[in-house]
Amino acid sequence: MKLSVPGRATAAAVVAAVTLLTTGSIAGAAPAPEPAAAAAPDLPVASVKAHLTQFQSIATANGGNRAHGRAGYKASLDYVKAKLDAAGFTTSVQQFTSGGAIGYNLIADWPGGDTNQVIMAGSHLDSVTSGAGINDNGSGSAAVLEAALTVARTNYQPTKHLRFAWWGAEERGLVGSRYYVNNLSSANRARISGYLNFDMIGSPNPGYFVYDDDPAIEKTFKDYFAGIGVATEIETEGDGRSDHAPFKSAGVPVGGLFTGASNTKSAAQAAKWGGTAGQSFDRCYHSSCDTTSNINETALDRNGDALAYAVWELSS
Numbered sequence: 001m002k003l004s005v006p007g008r009a010t011a012a013a014v015v016a017a018v019t020l021l022t023t024g025s026i027a028g029a030a031p032a033p034e035p036a037a038a039a040a041p042d043l044p045v046a047s048v049k050a051h052l053t054q055f056q057s058i059a060t061a062n063g064g065n066r067a068h069g070r071a072g073y074k075a076s077l078d079y080v081k082a083k084l085d086a087a088g089f090t091t092s093v094q095q096f097t098s099g100g101a102i103g104y105n106l107i108a109d110w111p112g113g114d115t116n117q118v119i120m121a122g123s124h125l126d127s128v129t130s131g132a133g134i135n136d137n138g139s140g141s142a143a144v145l146e147a148a149l150t151v152a153r154t155n156y157q158p159t160k161h162l163r164f165a166w167w168g169a170e171e172r173g174l175v176g177s178r179y180y181v182n183n184l185s186s187a188n189r190a191r192i193s194g195y196l197n198f199d200m201i202g203s204p205n206p207g208y209f210v211y212d213d214d215p216a217i218e219k220t221f222k223d224y225f226a227g228i229g230v231a232t233e234i235e236t237e238g239d240g241r242s243d244h245a246p247f248k249s250a251g252v253p254v255g256g257l258f259t260g261a262s263n264t265k266s267a268a269q270a271a272k273w274g275g276t277a278g279q280s281f282d283r284c285y286h287s288s289c290d291t292t293s294n295i296n297e298t299a300l301d302r303n304g305d306a307l308a309y310a311v312w313e314l315s316s
């Protein structure tokens with residue numbers, strides 16, 4: 001018997017209902033809209049700068065630096081860890097040795113989220129021995145800390161699991177981050193969906209550079225800056241020169257932001273970003289003048305907000 005259209009329609013309805021019940025969607029129906037990513041809150045730059053002031057005080061009280069193996073590094077780590085413990089993070093301190101001294105990585109996990117999909121944001125916490133290391137890399141460490149504290153303050157509950165890290169002995173050759181990656185089991189390494197690195201994000205004569213590694217992470221950062229009308233360039237001087245490198249070598253998708261070090265800002269760059277052409281992005285790179293006065297507040301603010309945007313966007 002030839003089924004009349006209503007009969008065929010009835011059969012189609014039955015198939016659709018069964019499909020819906022068994023698969024949660026009706027074949028051929030438009031896919032359910034992706035849940036909108038939770039909008040990242042603004043990181044108050046005053047809060048980021050308050051952490052820099054603490055790092056400066058720590059350096060001043062400990063021989064003028066926060067370098068690996070010196071008291072100023074462990075005091076910096078203790079400051080960051082205390083803030084995170086009070087905010088409800090699960091923290092752990094990983095020890096290693098380098099140059100005959102004990103080094104420390106600080107890892108902070110935000111409870112919840114799919115631990116098979118971990119989004120990490122990290123920065124090196126150590127300075128060189130010649131100074132306080134406020135731009136290099138108090139800036140990255142302070143912004144990552146404030147982003148973590150904002151996750152807690154807003155009780156953000158992302159789909160993916162969030163992990164934050166502060167590395168030791170980066171200035172001795174990425175020692176802490178390499179130690180962390182090398183000591184991950186292959187299963188735990190495979191669980192890291194992305195690693196975001198922030199090393200020098202407040203340079204006094206800033207450029208706005210985005211790492212050109214994982215395309216999705218790169219696009220996330222570029223979308224943020226396009227949204228605030230700030231041009232960006234691909235970061236070219238740093239491949240392998242910061243803590244994303246061990247993750248990249250291990251096959252983890254990486255990305256990050258950078259405002260420049262000893263390279264010189266060109267006239268074209270000064271035309272689009274402001275600042276001074278013919279001058280280094282950071283004239284105090286690895287010098288004793290890398291203090292709290294060696295920070296461009298606008299750059300710190302923009303990069304801190306871009307950091308938060310990417311953490312929220314990539315973990316939602």
Ligand code: DTR
Pocket residue numbers: 136137170171199200235237238239241242258261
């Ligand atoms: N390795 C960083 C500074 C640095 C130099 N070039 C880049 C490129 C991308 C990130 C960081 C850097 C340091 O001296 O700590």
Ligand code: ZN
Pocket residue numbers: 128136171286
């Ligand atoms: Zn450095």
Ligand code: ZN
Pocket residue numbers: 124136137170199200
């Ligand atoms: Zn650095």
